[in-house]
Amino acid sequence: MAQTAEPAAQSREYDVVVLGAGPVGENVADRANALGLSAVIVESELVGGECSYWACMPSKALLRPVAARADARRVPGLPEAAGGPLDARAVFARRDAFTSHWKDDGQVDWLDSAGIDFVRGKGRLAGPKRVTVDGGPELIARHAVAVCTGSSAALPDLPGxxxxxxxxxxxxxxxxxxxxxxxxxxxxxxxxxxxxxxxxxxxxxxxxxxxxxxxxxxxxxxxxxxxxxxxxxxxxxxxxxxxxxxxxxxxxxxxxxxxxxxxxxxxxxxxxxxGRAPRTDDLGLETVGLEPGSWLEVDDSCLVTAVEGGWLYAVGDVNHRALLTHQGKYQARIAGAAIAARARGTSKLDTGRWGAHAATADTAAVPQVVFTDPEAASAGLTTEEAERAGYRVRSVDVDLGGVAGASLYADGYRGRARMVVDLDREVVLGATFVGPGIGELLHSATVAVAAEVPLSRLWHAVPAYPTISEVWLRLLEAYRG
Structure with a gap:
């Protein structure tokens, strides 16, 4: 049962104790719970974390009207209707609705419905597998403690x-x-x-x-x-x-x-x-031999490598692998599976490349969309990253404005696409798209990169006409020459 802070009580035991109730912590606890482990989450701020209240959701709520107006202005028959200024009050009101007016009742109710206990308060490590909570109980983890406290804005040291x-x-x-x-x-x-x-x-x-x-x-x-x-x-x-x-x-x-x-x-x-800084400065890291305020180095299962005993995990921004909400949730699914496997006594985890207990996508297939006008989106490696990693690559560029679906989307469409190909295996290592409305195009690239689809097979993935996704055909044609 979910609960708020309470008077100090005797220690409680759980299979997994999670510090931080953002999307990452919620997913670690949910995955562990789904695999038969008991879990508790400790959070001193709002359940739902940075993404729900101060990052992904409010920022995209602010940006959606911007993109909608820009798109309308590029289609004949609509510029006059969309010519006026944005109604800032209405934009802010919609943003406030998406943040639930900075109240987390719904998220707390979700924890309760999922069977995940919740303690509101500041949690700190107090030695191996032990967590204390200000004004609350001491929590003991039978198997794992997961640090999912995220990151905060880093401000420079400037006069004034x-x-x-x-x-x-x-x-x-x-x-x-x-x-x-x-x-x-x-x-x-x-x-x-x-x-x-x-x-x-x-x-x-x-x-x-x-x-x-x-x-x-x-x-x-x-x-x-x-x-x-x-x-x-x-x-x-x-x-x-x-x-x-x-x-x-x-x-x-x-x-x-x-x-x-x-x-x-x-x-x-x-x-x-x-930039961002890890929220690890007041977590009791010194009680397990770690430096307060530091990023936590982990292996591909998100296990902290500097702590003995195989019980401390760092998932999401705090491990500095890929500071994106969706990557943190992906890591949470990997870490939850690894915690459960180790709890069952599994002698050897599947930690090979793309294994069930390895967050391989953090380094090979990270997707990201920047919701500007035009949108910018990428998956996998850039040309420079691929070359630096030692791949023999060829990059192929296409003018997105020349694709039929893009020209229908908006008059004067400006955009560009790039595909980075591993010449030795002929698979896609990365792709980047820039242009209006290309965010929803990105997952196709993510699938191609993560699945390492051979270009010979990708040739048979026929894009619907006339859509912007036909850019894939143009890229393959440009590669074949």
Missing amino acids: LATARPWTSREATSAQAVPGRLAVVGGGVVAVEMATAFQALGSRVTMLVRGSSLLARMEPFAGELVAESLAEGGADLRWNTSVEEVRRADPDGPVTLTLGGGERIEADEVLFAT
């Missing part, structure tokens, strides 16, 4: 930043007003998505990028096309720019950013999207 009330991803996704001027520090996913959302809602956006491109972990053309779109919408993109100081003299006034070289710019709000 602590008192300038900067936005992080949390403040941006939960904002209740549109700033007239928004400065965005960073060039990654959070930076480009929030720049896209608030520019469409009416903010004048300035992006301060340390490097010379956006979305540096994707193929270069992805960031180029997104940057072009942001600039066309009015954003001021500053490349190779560093922020040296941040000041807000008046609590209700603007913020001033001093850049390298001494230039100053003023904004009503500033969003720092400069």
